[in-house]
Amino acid sequence: xxxxxxxxxxxxxxxxxxxxxxxxxxxxxxxxxxxxxxxxxxxxxxxxxxxxxxxxxxxxxxxxxxxxxxxxxxxxxxxxxxxxxxxxxxxxxxxxxxxxxxxxxxxxxxxxxxxxxxxxxxxxxxxxxxxxxxxxxxxxxxxxxxxxxxxxxxxxxxxxxxxxxxxxxxxxxxxxxxxxxxxxxxxxxxxxxxxxxxxxxxxxxxxxxxxxxxxxxxxxxxxxxxxxxxxxxxxxxxxxxxxxxxxxxxxxxxxxxxxxxxxxxxx
Amino acid sequence: xxxxxxxxxxxxxxxxxxxxxxxxxxxxxxxxxxxxxxxxxxxxxxxxxxxxxxxxxxxxxxxxxxxxxxxxxxxxxxxxxxxxxxxxxxxxxxxxxxxxxxxxxxxxxxxxxxxxxxxxxxxxxxxxxxxxxxxxxxxxxxxxxxxxxxxxxxxxxxxxxxxxxxxxxxxxxxxxxxxxxxxxxxxxxxxxxxxxxxxxxxxxxxxxxxxxxxxxxxxxxxxxxxxxxxxxxxxxxxxxxxxxxxx
Numbered sequence: 453x454x455x456x457x458x459x460x461x462x463x464x465x466x467x468x469x470x471x472x473x474x475x476x477x478x479x480x481x482x483x484x485x486x487x488x489x490x491x492x493x494x495x496x497x498x499x500x501x502x503x504x505x506x507x508x509x510x511x512x513x514x515x516x517x518x519x520x521x522x523x524x525x526x527x528x529x530x531x532x533x534x535x536x537x538x539x540x541x542x543x544x545x546x547x548x549x550x551x552x553x554x555x556x557x558x559x560x561x562x563x564x565x566x567x568x569x570x571x572x573x574x575x576x577x578x579x580x581x582x583x584x585x586x587x588x589x590x591x592x593x594x595x596x597x598x599x600x601x602x603x604x605x606x607x608x609x610x611x612x613x614x615x616x617x618x619x620x621x622x623x624x625x626x627x628x629x630x631x632x633x634x635x636x637x638x639x640x641x642x643x644x645x646x647x648x649x650x651x652x653x654x655x656x657x658x659x660x661x662x663x664x665x666x667x668x669x670x671x672x673x674x675x676x677x678x679x680x681x682x683x684x685x686x687x688x689x690x691x692x693x694x695x696x697x698x699x700x701x702x703x704x705x706x707x708x709x710x711x712x713x714x715x716x717x718x719x
Numbered sequence: 720x721x722x723x724x725x726x727x728x729x730x731x732x733x734x735x736x737x738x739x740x741x742x743x744x745x746x747x748x749x750x751x752x753x754x755x756x757x758x759x760x761x762x763x764x765x766x767x768x769x770x771x772x773x774x775x776x777x778x779x780x781x782x783x784x785x786x787x788x789x790x791x792x793x794x795x796x797x798x799x800x801x802x803x804x805x806x807x808x809x810x811x812x813x814x815x816x817x818x819x820x821x822x823x824x825x826x827x828x829x830x831x832x833x834x835x836x837x838x839x840x841x842x843x844x845x846x847x848x849x850x851x852x853x854x855x856x857x858x859x860x861x862x863x864x865x866x867x868x869x870x871x872x873x874x875x876x877x878x879x880x881x882x883x884x885x886x887x888x889x890x891x892x893x894x895x896x897x898x899x900x901x902x903x904x905x906x907x908x909x910x911x912x913x914x915x916x917x918x919x920x921x922x923x924x925x926x927x928x929x930x931x932x933x934x935x936x937x938x939x940x941x942x943x944x945x946x947x948x949x950x951x952x953x954x955x956x957x958x959x960x961x962x963x964x965x966x
Contacts, residue, residue, distance in 0.1 A: 456824040463821025467807065470814040474848070546804035547864070550769040551822040552795040710773045712732070715766055 460553045464561035468535055469568070482569055486523045486577035493519045494585045514670050516587045518642045521669060523574050524600055525640075525662055526633050528607025531569030532562045533614045533629035540623055549714050555705050559698075562615070563608055570604065592672045598683060599665050605690040606661045607633065612697035616704040619713065641666040661689040720783050722747045722872050722904035723768065728777035730763050730928075737763045739928040740777070745904050745921075747871070752915040752936075753908040754948070755925035756956050761908040764925070765874050768906065769799055782871055793872075795823065800865035801876035802858060808850025812841060812860050815849055816867060823868035835863040839893065855886035862890060866897065875907045879914060887911070891918060912948035922948070924955055931955060 454462065472478050497512025539545045548558070581587045590596060610633050617625045639649070639656055641663035646654050657663045668682035708714050723745035730738040738760040745751045753761045766772040768779060770790040779786040784793035806815045813832060820828030836842045839859045844852060849860060858878065865873060878894070879887040891914060898905060909915050915922060916936045924932040924939075932939065932955060936948060943951045953959070 459821050459824050463818050466821060467810065467814075467818040470810050470818075471807065474809050474811075542807040542809075543805040544807050546771070546801070547799070547806065547819070548822070549771055550794060550797075550799050551819065552791045552824070553822055554791060706773070709771065712763070712766065712772050714771050715762075 456552075457554070457557055460551075461557050461561045461564065464548070464553065464558065465564045465568075468538065468565045471538065479572070482527075482573045483576045486520075486527065486573045487580055489519050489523060490516070490577040490581050491584075494581060494587070498585055510674060513587060513673055515643060516581055516585065517589060517592075517669050517673055518666060520574065520578055520581060520589055521599055521603055521665065522637070522640070522642045522662070523577060524570060524603040525607040525610075527570035527573045528566045528604040529611040529614070529633045530607075530629060531566035532608055532611035533618075535562050535565040535569070536615045536618065537623075537626055537629055540618070540626075545714065555702070559612065559701065562611070566608060566611065567604065570607075592669065593678075595668075595672060595678050595683075599669060602661055602665050602683070602686040602690055605694060609690065609693035609697040610636070612694070612701050616697070616700040619701075619704040619708045622713065622716070636660060636662070639663065645670065658685075659689065661686045661693060664689070720747075721745060721780070722749070722782055723751070723906065724778075724780040725768075726778040728764070728767060728779060729775045730760075730767060730772065731775040736928050738767070738774075741923075741925075741928075741930045742777075743923055743930065743933070745906065747904055748898070748902045749921060750898065750905040750907060750919045752919035752922040753906065753925060754912075754915055754922055754952060756952075758927075759925040760928040761925055762876060763928075765799075765876055765906070765908055768874060769797070770794060795868070796870060797872045797874065798823075798865040798868055798870040799874045799876075800861045800878055802854075802861065802878070802880050803876065806849045806857075806860065806864060809848055811846050811848055812852075812863075813845040815860065816863060819864050819867045825868050828867075831867060831869075832863075835866060839863050854881050855883065858882055858886065858890060862893070869901065870903060872904045872906070875905060875909075877909050877911075878907070879909070879911060887914070894918060912952055916948045924952075926955060 493515055497515050501509040501512045539548060578589050581589065614628045614632055617628055639653060640660050641657060645667060646657045646663055649657055664682040664686040668679040671677060671679045721744040725744065726742050728738055728741050729736070741764065743751070753764065755761050763772065767774050768781065768786070770786050781793040782796050784790065786793060810818070816832045816835070817828060820831060825831050836845055839862060841859060841863060844856055844860065849857065852860065862878070879890050882890065894905065895918065897903065907915065907918060919936060921935055922933065922939055923930050934942065939948065939951050940946065943954050945951050945954065
């Protein structure tokens with residue numbers, strides 16, 4: 453018998469799983485962008501490798517690794533934000549918020565759905581990269597799991613901030629669900645090292661958890677050595693980002709209850 | 720212990736007083752009607768009772784639980800239905816009810832769904848998407864959702880709005896039967912005076928956020944010298960004097 457809290461979290465997840473089960477276009481959409489990105493950058497990397505030889509092949513591998521792993525963050529962030537938006541679009545939030553579901557259980561359900569959506573989008577892209585370009589992301593070893601976890605955590609932190617802004621500004625802030633993490637791409641070291649950035653921008657990039665993951669990934673692909681210090685930075689920054697986002701969410705949720713925004717959030 | 724206990728409840732938005740120092744209580748098994756025109760404060764009051772809205776001041780105790788500090792314990796034993804809050808359209812009726820069975824931690828949820836389907840004549844609808852249903856069918860599904868956890872307190876915001884007279888009567892009959900069987904306390908906000916007259920043991924009349932009158936439907940009819948609550952409502956809305964005041 454599931455505990456009451458686990459069951460409430462599962463209840464909200466079940467609501468969204470049922471939604472996907474009943475809607476094949478939604479399922480297709482999950483994998484569409486990751487696969488499209490993989491095709492574009494995969495063929496670009498193949499082209500460069502065929503012209504430039506071994507160094508370009510190595511760079512191509514790093515590029516593909518960056519594309520695939522960045523999708524982990526993007527899909528995690530979008531998965532969480534869009535799951536929350538689905539509740540607004542279906543005008544169901546009123547029922548959800550008057551049920552015994554606690555705010556942190558709501559967040560847990562959103563995280564669960566985010567993980568499922570991310571895996572449904574990224575796993576086909578990883579398999580395609582292996583089939584089309586013989587690029588095996590798993591060759592970096594078990595550390596890949598920690599890369600995934602860290603990038604998911606960063607996606608969740610950003611998504612929680614987006615959900616907080618939606619609570620604050622209503623559906624008018626929903627465009628952030630698609631755009632906000634793209635805005636962090638230039639300073640996340642996805643396709644190039646932090647050292648490429650202007651000196652004044654490098655400390656900003658160093659404060660982004662993903663930049664440490666990608667620096668670590670490139671080192672692992674090039675030398676086979678795991679940069680544990682980068683992993684430590686990524687984990688530490690993620691904890692700080694998540695705590696900050698959780699505080700923002702709790703504050704905005706309470707403010708929404710005070711202002712009556714939960715009654716009119718879809719407007 | 721009262722099922723609903725409200726003291727000096729106030730909700731202020733800036734300069735606007737949406738609910739102004741109202742107090743009332745509802746014993747277990749009572750049906751309390753909230754009557755009032757648009758903007759009288761009915762929905763704001765219900766939202767505060769449900770914990771959706773934080774009061775500016777005052778106290779709410781639902782089933783003995785303080786809604787400021789212990790609202791989730793109360794919410795597990797309450798439920799709510801309103802035609803203005805939808806259930807996800809793409810989910811089937813059974814899936815929707817299953818979701819709320821989980822959220823309210825209902826034991827034997829599948830059996831409960833079967834019971835509700837039989838009682839509310841939803842058997843043929845269980846596997847249809849909620850969005851494909853007629854207004855009357857949606858109301859019955861919303862009612863089933865609001866009863867999934869066998870609530871001790873049921874808050875209904877215009878439960879029969881936009882229903883034809885036949886469906887409206889079926890819903891009212893069903894509510895009467897459920898309450899007689901369960902002893903549940905119902906708070907009903909409605910613009911349908913016949914409905915309030917039929918279902919409610921007590922009526923609170925709200926105007927501009929304040930309770931301007933209260934009593935049983937019979938007492939209100941007597942006080943205003945009218946034959947029906949529709950006329951009482953108009954007397955209050957248009958500031959016409961009560962029979963007592965006029966004489």
